[in-house]
Amino acid sequence: MRAINDATKRRLSSIAERTASAWAQYRFRDGWGAGIGSRYIGNVVGANDLPLVPAVTLLDAMVGYSVGKWDFRLNMTNLGDKEYVSWCRGLNQDCGYGNRRNVLLTANFKF
Numbered sequence: 001m002r003a004i005n006d007a008t009k010r011r012l013s014s015i016a017e018r019t020a021s022a023w024a025q026y027r028f029r030d031g032w033g034a035g036i037g038s039r040y041i042g043n044v045v046g047a048n049d050l051p052l053v054p055a056v057t058l059l060d061a062m063v064g065y066s067v068g069k070w071d072f073r074l075n076m077t078n079l080g081d082k083e084y085v086s087w088c089r090g091l092n093q094d095c096g097y098g099n100r101r102n103v104l105l106t107a108n109f110k111f
Contacts, residue, residue, distance in 0.1 A: 002017075003015040003016065003017040004017075010048075010049060011045050011049060013044075013045060013046055013047050013087075013089070013090075014044050014045075014046070014087040014088070014089075015044060016041050016042040016043065016044050016055075017042050017043075018040070018042035018055075019039075019040060019041055019042060020039075020040040021037060021038065021039045021040070022037060022038055023035060023036075023037035023060075024036060024037070025062070031065050031066045031067050032063075032064070032065050033062075033063070033064040033065070033066070034061075034062065034063050034064070035061065035062040035064075036059070036060070036061050036062075037059070037060045037061070038057060038058070038059055038060070039057070039058045039060065040055065040056075040057045041055060041056050041057075041058070041086070041098075042055045043055045044086070044087055044088075046087075046088040046089055046090040046091060046093065046095075047089060047090035047091075047093075048090060048091070050090065050091040051088050051090075051091050053085050053086070053087060053088055053095070054084075054085075056082065056084045056086075056098065058077070058078045058079075058080070058082060058098075059078070059079040059080055060075070060076060060077045060078070060079060061075075061076045061079050062074065062075050062076070069109055069110045069111075070107065070108070070109055070110075071107070071108040071109075071110070072105075072106070072107050072108075073105070073106050073108075074103065074104075074105050075103070075104045075105075075106070076101065076102070076103050076104075077099065077101070077102045078098075078099060078100060078101045078102065079101065080101075081100055081101040082098075082100075083097065083100065084097065084098045085097060085098070086098035
């Protein structure tokens with residue numbers, strides 16, 4: 001995605017120009033599985049290109065177990081519980097923090 005306004009040639013506010021992610025998962029023979037991933041969110045700017053909010057890299061992980069038609073997973077995002085600013089409206093205006101550590105337990109049944 002181009003985070004540039006074609007008319008003004010300025011960066012769009014609160015949108016990272018560069019993002020990337022990678023994820024690896026391994027399934028053991030006994031139904032268990034584990035995964036780990038990383039997300040990179042590039043720097044963002046507020047209105048009129050100020051302030052510059054720095055880029056951040058976050059670590060995610062998963063542990064799962066499958067038996068029969070059931071799949072149980074424990075997903076964790078922002079594993080390091082990194083506190084970071086994810087956007088600002090403009091210089092000396094309000095800013096918002098990104099999501100802190102989140103843990104989600106799910107159970108899925110396949111029909």
